[in-house]
Amino acid sequence: MDFEDIVIGSGLAALGAAIGLEGSRSVLVLGGPAQGQFSHYDGRATVPSSYLGDGGLGNDWHGVIPTGWCNAYDPRDDEAYAALFRRFYPRTDPRPRLGQPWLFVPWRPIRPRLEFARLQQERAGKLTLAPELVLSFRASRAGVAVTTAMTTHRARRLWIAAGALHTPGLLERSLGQGIARGLVSDHVGCYVGQADGLQAPAIHRNRDGAFFQAWQGACADALYTLRPARFAYRTLDHGIEQRAVFGLPTGSAIAKISKRMSPGLLAEAFYNRFGLFPAAPRHSVYAQVLVRDAYAVGAAETALIAKDGAIRAATDAARAHAPFAGVRVSQRPELTIPGIHLHHSVDLQSLARAGVGDADFPVQVVDASVLSEIGPEHHSFKMMLGAVARAQRAVRLA
Ligand SMILES: Cc1cc2nc3c(=O)[nH]c(=O)nc-3n(C[C@H](O)[C@H](O)[C@H](O)COP(=O)(O)OP(=O)(O)OC[C@H]3O[C@@H](n4cnc5c(N)ncnc54)[C@H](O)[C@@H]3O)c2cc1C
Structure with a gap:
């Protein structure tokens, strides 16, 4: 194996997975093309819907983090929420507000590019960032082979964080038709x-x-x-x-x-x-x-x-x-x-039929494409939190 883990994407979900992979021997992050490109909701091009490139939409998000828990999803754990929050905002304890609909507007939003650079320093050679576009991947119980426009990388586990609009196509190119909900x-x-x-x-x-x-x-x-x-x-x-x-x-x-x-x-x-x-x-x-x-x-x-x-x-x-x-x-x-909070673009049953979610299948999707219910609150921080938790669990169980 070239790496223990490969992460596809370099936005907030990918950052969450990379943070959670602290115990991994080696992580390769394939972040998309060096020359990035926005897509927009409609022809007026006033509101972006995705950014294919380094940092994803996380380069521009406002960074608003809600503290209510209505319809909150994995993990329902105040301590994990507070720990991730304080990684970025060490002088603020969100715990007294959890469960109430407050919105935290940071002076400095979490920026994936800066945070990946910080992680690289912390991980001393265990984290590699590559501006490559993934075409498809092959997965078996033994591991994954990820084909980019340049080469093929092999790893034990694969984390997909290509964003709500790009993940469905990547899954269909790799695992078969019927996974994108349309x-x-x-x-x-x-x-x-x-x-x-x-x-x-x-x-x-x-x-x-x-x-x-x-x-x-x-x-x-x-x-x-x-x-x-x-x-x-x-x-x-x-x-x-x-x-x-x-x-x-x-x-x-x-x-x-x-x-x-x-x-x-x-x-x-x-x-x-x-x-x-x-x-x-x-x-x-x-x-x-x-x-x-x-x-x-x-x-x-x-x-x-x-x-x-x-x-x-x-x-x-x-x-x-x-x-x-x-x-x-x-x-x-x-x-x-x-709202630019796009989610639930993947058919969860088809994904499960393709093996994703089985304990010994080496691929997990950690972005909003697989979140079927986000409630009325801004979801991105909670999506990151879910990615951190799943990566930590995989490392613990390995
Ligand atoms: C102006 C603005 C304000 C916002 N404000 C908020 C807010 O306050 N609070 C909130 O919760 N949310 C907010 N959002 C939404 C938030 O930015 C997104 O939910 C979040 O950034 C999505 O992160 P992601 O990692 O899932 O996907 P993305 O950011 O879309 O990242 C996808 C990543 O995958 C990569 N990728 C895609 N396909 C491939 C491929 N084939 N090979 C390799 N890499 C690939 C891309 O290059 C990119 O790095 C805002 C968005 C915008 C634009």
Whole structure:
């Protein structure tokens, strides 16, 4: 064997697997092409859906880590959550907030490139990073052979973290047809409306970041946040009309559009990032809503076709059950923003039939393609936590 472990991907899920493989003799991370490429939700190219290249979408994510546990998944373990959190934010103890819907917004999001470099230093020669694109792999109980555009690497175990849009194709090329669902679930951001006289959200800042208060209501698929409505954003729907145009740009695009930002959007951006001036006579109510099978996947693996009916039904339900009194409801319910929390793109039964999940099968998928339920909260940190736990378990059992 060339390596004990191979990880496909260099984003947050891959980082989780690599962290968990601390006890492995040798780990090779195949991170995708050196020259990376974004895909977008639609032709307007305002919101990215994947990044095929070093660091994945983790180069641009906002780093928001939720502390609620609704629909939380493997592992349901506060200590493991706190240990991973404190690897990145050592001055913050999340444990007192676990189980409540707070959102931690860090001053410095976890960046996979930096963290892989840090791991390489810690692991002294046991971790190799290679900017290679994997074409397919072969697996048997004896190990795996992973073919890239350059060569074939062999290892005892394989960890797949190619992201929700690229993993299904990789699995089908390697294990056979029927594994890609052709559908993918996501969060959608929607504007619920406005309300006057609400108490400002609680915000607790420390040296690592700020915890923002969030809310859950009778609609279990929605997570609600309040933002002060200032300037033109005091007018119902003005904010969502503008945000729907700007989308959710990546860091490099922010500088370009900031020149065109209205004072209302700027005020919201400062609030979102730093929690500045939360008290206001009027608040906008937003919801992040889980939409199961929000998109069909088209001919190319990154081509997404929005299922407008599913998105509308989920956002209408969130609007109908907002946990605030006196909300003037949005008159533009068709305007939504993709959440970039794509997940559940792999058919779990087909994957199991191909052997993935058997105790002696050397392949595990650790990204969001196999998460069938993420609840209403941002999922990425919990996805990483799951990857850490599974890798640690494999090393322990070896
Ligand atoms: C602007 C923005 C803000 C966000 N904010 C948040 C947030 O606050 N909180 C939150 O929870 N989430 C957030 N997200 C979502 C978060 O970024 C993603 O959920 C997360 O980064 C996905 O990580 P991943 O490792 O599963 O996949 P990806 O980041 O997509 O990484 C996939 C990796 O696999 C590699 N790869 C793919 N195919 C191959 C192949 N064939 N061979 C080799 N390598 C391959 C790619 O190069 C890449 O390195 C945000 C996203 C964006 C864009």
